[in-house]
Amino acid sequence: MPYFDEVSFNKRFYADGDISADFEVLKPVVIDDSPSYFFRNNGDGILQSGEERVRIRPRVKNKGTSDATNVDIEFYYSGARVPAPIEIRGGYERYGDLAAGESGNPKEHEYYRVYVLDWQFSGNVEIGMRVDWDESNSPSPIDTPDAFQLYIAPAPILSVRPADAHFGVVAPADDVTVATSVGNVGSGPMTVTNIVTSHTDTQLTDDLETPEEESATAFTLEPGQERRVQVTIRTAAIQSGTTISRQIEVISDGSLADNTPPSNTLQITGLVSDAVPVGSLPTVADAWRVDADISGDWSVYEDERYGNTDIFAHQITTGTEIRLTT
Numbered sequence: 336m337p338y339f340d341e342v343s344f345n346k347r348f349y350a351d352g353d354i355s356a357d358f359e360v361l362k363p364v365v366i367d368d369s370p371s372y373f374f375r376n377n378g379d380g381i382l383q384s385g386e387e388r389v390r391i392r393p394r395v396k397n398k399g400t401s402d403a404t405n406v407d408i409e410f411y412y413s414g415a416r417v418p419a420p421i422e423i424r425g426g427y428e429r430y431g432d433l434a435a436g437e438s439g440n441p442k443e444h445e446y447y448r449v450y451v452l453d454w455q456f457s458g459n460v461e462i463g464m465r466v467d468w469d470e471s472n473s474p475s476p477i478d479t480p481d482a483f484q485l486y487i488a489p490a491p492i493l494s495v496r497p498a499d500a501h502f503g504v505v506a507p508a509d510d511v512t513v514a515t516s517v518g519n520v521g522s523g524p525m526t527v528t529n530i531v532t533s534h535t536d537t538q539l540t541d542d543l544e545t546p547e548e549e550s551a552t553a554f555t556l557e558p559g560q561e562r563r564v565q566v567t568i569r570t571a572a573i574q575s576g577t578t579i580s581r582q583i584e585v586i587s588d589g590s591l592a593d594n595t596p597p598s599n600t601l602q603i604t605g606l607v608s609d610a611v612p613v614g615s616l617p618t619v620a621d622a623w624r625v626d627a628d629i630s631g632d633w634s635v636y637e638d639e640r641y642g643n644t645d646i647f648a649h650q651i652t653t654g655t656e657i658r659l660t661t
Contacts, residue, residue, distance in 0.1 A: 357399035358408075358466050360483040361438060364393045367446075375492070375590045382449065383490035384457055384522040385590055389449040391423075393483070395430060396438035403468040406430040410447055413463030413480040420453035421460050421487065427467070427476075449485070454592075455558055457489035457522040491525030491558070491589035494518045494598050502605035504634060507575050511568040512540070515601045517585055518561030525556045525589040530564065533582040537603075540567040568603065575609045578629065606634070635659075 367390040368376040368383075375385045382389055393410065397403050407427040412419045425447035430439055441447075464482030471477065500513045519525040530539055530552040539551050554562060568581055585599045592598040606629050628635050634649045646659040 355399055355401045355470060356397055356403045356466075356468065358403075358406075358433075358464070358477075358479075359396045359398050360464065361394045361396055362483070364391055364483060364485065366391060374594045377590065381488050382451065382485055383488045384451055385454045385490060385492045385592075387450045389451075390446040391449055391485075392440045392446045394438055394440050395433070397433035397435055400435055401470060402432065402434045403470060404432045406433050406466065406468045407476075408441075408467075409465040409476070410482070411463050411465070412460060413482075414461040416456075416460075418452065420451065420456040421485065422450045422452055423462065424448045424450065427465075433468075451487055454492055454520055455522045457487050459484045459486050487522075489523030489558075490521050491519050491523045491556075491587070492521030492592050493525060493585060493587050493589035494520045494592040495585055495601055498593075498596050498598065498600065499602040499604070501628065502603065503636065504606045504608055504629070505570060506609045507573060507607055508571045510570060511603070511605065513566045513568075513601070513603055515564050515566065515583075516561045517556070517564055519556035519558055519589060520592055521589060522558050524558070525587055527552070527554050527556065527562075527585060527587045529553060529586040531584050531586065532566070533584075536569045536572065537581045537583070538567055538569070539583075540565050566601070566603065570607050573607045575607060577607050578604070579607060580604045605629075 366380050366382050368378055368380065368386050369390075370376045370378050372388040372390065373386065375387065376389065377383070377386075395406075395408060397406075406429070408430055409427045410423045410425075412421050412423060414420075425445075428441040428445045428447065431442055433439055461481055462483050462485055463478065463480040465476040465478050467476040494517075496516050496518065500515070502511050502513065505511055517527065517530075532538065551564065556562060564583075566583055568579070573579060581603045583601045583603075587599070596602070636647055636649070637644050638647055639645070648657045648659055650656075
């Protein structure tokens with residue numbers, strides 16, 4: 336009576352006591368992590384945390400005594416970790432015909448795509464294999480849960496949150512102070528080598544959370560750690576009526592969590608104007624809460640002065656404020 340024997344790294348199919356086919360994944364499995372496939376890929380041939388759309392074309396050998404024609408193979412994550420740290424897409428790919436003792440890759444232009452789903456995971460993951468071929472008398476593909484392993488190397492991933500901040504309106508000489516968080520959402524230690532600003536009037540200022548023995552612009556973050564960074568814009572030399580845009584950029588050895596916008600930058604915008612009476616517009620501190628927007632001569636923002644969240648419009652040149660909702 337036919338039966339199946341599961342063996343690590345291969346699958347044996349028996350029929351009437353004779354081996355019909357014996358498929359084995361040959362090592363190594365080549366990793367193609369070209370940056371052209373996905374922005375977090377670095378092209379070093381090593382599968383790392385955060386990489387996606389990585390291509391693999393495992394070479395499979397027929398170690399059995401019989402030829403196998405029209406071989407189709409599916410690879411999948413077979414480990415016990417929930418949720419799965421990795422996903423392999425591509426379905427069943429054609430390997431063509433594999434004669435006894437012969438090995439081969441998927442047909443030309445066919446491949447499997449690997450997605451690392453858990454950015455904070457590193458280590459070996461088990462990959463299963465389902466094989467179907469014309470001579471198989473099994474009603475379903477032959478399943479090998481432990482066909483081979485893929486290693487996910489630890490890697491840092493940089494995230495700056497928030498990515499943008501609008502401070503509303505301030506008078507000249509009223510400094511703007513904004514805080515952001517620099518975090519490592521990957522699986523390996525991340526070294527921040529510098530934090531640069533786009534203008535000389537924009538500086539990183541001391542923050543109570545920065546340890547005295549460490550620099551505010553160069554530090555190391557372990558996986559899951561973050562550091563609060565404080566940015567101050569000196570407005571004394573900025574002409575009244577100027578809408579400004581300033582940026583800080585974090586330089587590190589980590590890949591980016593996002594690229595639209597890049598997750599290593601903070602964009603700060605707002606209006607410097609002495610034409611607006613102090614107190615008639617949201618303060619810099621309130622700007623985080625109200626998220627004011629400026630278009631031409633008008634600033635639109637939310638305020639809870641009457642107990643509910645209302646929308647107000649403020650004409651900058653005249654100081655006129657209009658309540659748009661009641």
